[in-house]
Amino acid sequence: MIGDRESMMSAALRFNVMHFMPYVHLPENHKEYKSTWVSFPNKYYDPHKGLDLYNQYLSQLVLADKLGYDAVVVNEHHNTVYSMMACPSLIAAALIPQTTNTKICVWGTPPNFMLPNRLAEEYAMLDVMSKGRLEVAFPLGTGMEYWSNPVNPATARERFRESLKIILQAWTEDGPTTHYGQYYTYRFLNPWPRPFQRPHPPCYIVGTGSPETIEIAAEYGFGYASVFVTQQRAAELNENLRQRAASYGNTLRPDQFPLQTWVYVAETQEQAEREFIGHFQRFFEDFARTSPQFLAPPGYLSVEQLKIRAAMADKMHGGFDFDAISKSFFIAVGTPEKVANQLGEWSIKMKTNHFNNVMHVADMPHWKTVKNLTLFAEEVMPRLRSRSTPSYRMAAE
Amino acid sequence: MIKFERETYVINGVKTAVFTAGHGEPVVFFHGASTMEGFEFCQSWAERHRVIVPHHPGFGESDDDPSLTDLHDYVLHYLELFDTLRLDRFTLVGLSLGGYLAAKFASEHGHRVKKLALIAPAGMIDPQHPMVDVLAVPGEQVPGLLVSNIEVIKKFLPENPDLDFMADRYREATTVARLLWEHPGDPKFMRYLHRIKMPTMIVWGDEDKLIPVGQTEMWRKFIPNADIKIFKGAGHLVHLEKPEAVEAMSNFIV
Numbered sequence: 001m002i003g004d005r006e007s008m009m010s011a012a013l014r015f016n017v018m019h020f021m022p023y024v025h026l027p028e029n030h031k032e033y034k035s036t037w038v039s040f041p042n043k044y045y046d047p048h049k050g051l052d053l054y055n056q057y058l059s060q061l062v063l064a065d066k067l068g069y070d071a072v073v074v075n076e077h078h079n080t081v082y083s084m085m086a087c088p089s090l091i092a093a094a095l096i097p098q099t100t101n102t103k104i105c106v107w108g109t110p111p112n113f114m115l116p117n118r119l120a121e122e123y124a125m126l127d128v129m130s131k132g133r134l135e136v137a138f139p140l141g142t143g144m145e146y147w148s149n150p151v152n153p154a155t156a157r158e159r160f161r162e163s164l165k166i167i168l169q170a171w172t173e174d175g176p177t178t179h180y181g182q183y184y185t186y187r188f189l190n191p192w193p194r195p196f197q198r199p200h201p202p203c204y205i206v207g208t209g210s211p212e213t214i215e216i217a218a219e220y221g222f223g224y225a226s227v228f229v230t231q232q233r234a235a236e237l238n239e240n241l242r243q244r245a246a247s248y249g250n251t252l253r254p255d256q257f258p259l260q261t262w263v264y265v266a267e268t269q270e271q272a273e274r275e276f277i278g279h280f281q282r283f284f285e286d287f288a289r290t291s292p293q294f295l296a297p298p299g300y301l302s303v304e305q306l307k308i309r310a311a312m313a314d315k316m317h318g319g320f321d322f323d324a325i326s327k328s329f330f331i332a333v334g335t336p337e338k339v340a341n342q343l344g345e346w347s348i349k350m351k352t353n354h355f356n357n358v359m360h361v362a363d364m365p366h367w368k369t370v371k372n373l374t375l376f377a378e379e380v381m382p383r384l385r386s387r388s389t390p391s392y393r394m395a396a397e
Numbered sequence: 398m399i400k401f402e403r404e405t406y407v408i409n410g411v412k413t414a415v416f417t418a419g420h421g422e423p424v425v426f427f428h429g430a431s432t433m434e435g436f437e438f439c440q441s442w443a444e445r446h447r448v449i450v451p452h453h454p455g456f457g458e459s460d461d462d463p464s465l466t467d468l469h470d471y472v473l474h475y476l477e478l479f480d481t482l483r484l485d486r487f488t489l490v491g492l493s494l495g496g497y498l499a500a501k502f503a504s505e506h507g508h509r510v511k512k513l514a515l516i517a518p519a520g521m522i523d524p525q526h527p528m529v530d531v532l533a534v535p536g537e538q539v540p541g542l543l544v545s546n547i548e549v550i551k552k553f554l555p556e557n558p559d560l561d562f563m564a565d566r567y568r569e570a571t572t573v574a575r576l577l578w579e580h581p582g583d584p585k586f587m588r589y590l591h592r593i594k595m596p597t598m599i600v601w602g603d604e605d606k607l608i609p610v611g612q613t614e615m616w617r618k619f620i621p622n623a624d625i626k627i628f629k630g631a632g633h634l635v636h637l638e639k640p641e642a643v644e645a646m647s648n649f650i651v
Binding site (some may be wrong): 108147150151152153154155291292293296297299300303306307310311 | 450463532533536560563564567568570571573574575578579592
């Protein structure tokens, strides 16, 4: 039933804290490596330092719950300093007993790297254990993950579609059911437990806006959690998705278009930039450093998409330029007032009420992250929530 | 030189480009995992033979068919193409991945292959002399693996970064990934190699950086009658680096 309550709920602003949990102790010679993904030697991982980082990062997400953030978001990557979450469901399981209100978003495990029934079961467990606080997202997985996992990138998109179908069948149809597909055969698809939320936790597709992933989200009526997209591309992506979803008879709510931002709040503009930019630069130059080969294993992209992306990559060549990057991505750095204004503006432009904020970046120390989380919660969230601007209602329509 | 004529055939739904030149006893050439270096080397054969060079599905000027997921699908594709071309019996020459395919075809359908010539064929699982997993090699490093003398391959490469050239290679690598990503080697291939009884020649460069020349020992074991010729100072594309290699094959296929 689509009534006032739902549109009001949609209109309420939502603030996530998205964490990558990077391994920050890069060796001094790391620049000798073209990529900090896939082939970056794991001898540089020190489990003792890893332990401290896990504890620190988990405490930041627990703090986010206490500060009133609506959701914490974790995701999956392999063979990289970029993220220590090879199994994000384990992080979610660790967070559940330490948090009370916040949604736990596993955005998420690429279904291609799991048996689909196992993923359906794992998410159902988390949903039950968290009393229905789980949200999930289904990524295809970056190109890098296909060098790290034994799955053929050339058939990844077909396999992804089949996995998704199995997971949703497992959640929405009373078992046992059967599935006879190209990649999987289930004679008894009958997973225990079933999700706490009926019919299943809210679902998103994760991607960078390829036509293939947009089509899947459109068809299922899922949200789309875009990552690493420019403002221009995000706007096009959201518009494409709205149109494609409509062609399947699906109308998406504003909160199904989470807007990925990088946010840093400090006492003054100057201080915010001074405290943030170095970490952000290292994020771009070091933690996200990978090669064209790793980004696009054979068959991962269509030839058309490969050409589009290669042309885009050519344009982005050159050194780190914070002002240029700030203009093309969603980056809000400054005083509470400035950050609030910036987010408010984007919500109107992007027709969304859902902010997926990255608030720890690269080697940002604990104190900055805690300060950022706290200032945003205490100074920015109330500013935005108190503004009953018509724009938010418009966004909800 | 006799020019190649291009024709296309639709084989079970896949548009297949076939280049033909000359008259006489038919010789079919199977290209390797890339079409970038062309097939000019076998043009001289057209003076005495009908030379037939098809582009495999997913390569060059043939269309894609994502439903072809293993090398055996290609064997069946070629059975149909050869029937369409009314090629009953012919000499088969294969380079690298095309050599793997040619040997597989010959081990299954020996009665149709009069003679078999393999140029640095892939397909052998040789733990002592493993093939480089070319799918894991960055594109810019691949040309260096193909030849001993880089000048030989330069004329096939764009001078400046070229999006279309890169896209063509990506498309062909995608086809290779469909076939070989999960299982680069198939033990069953070697299981049936002993069925190759027709006259067979194998040519190899002793400086092959992609498939080590040491693999010739295993080929000798499986096909004891094969005439194996090793050319000094040549890399993987031995037929481009050493005219003698082409000459040896020319004499063999007569």
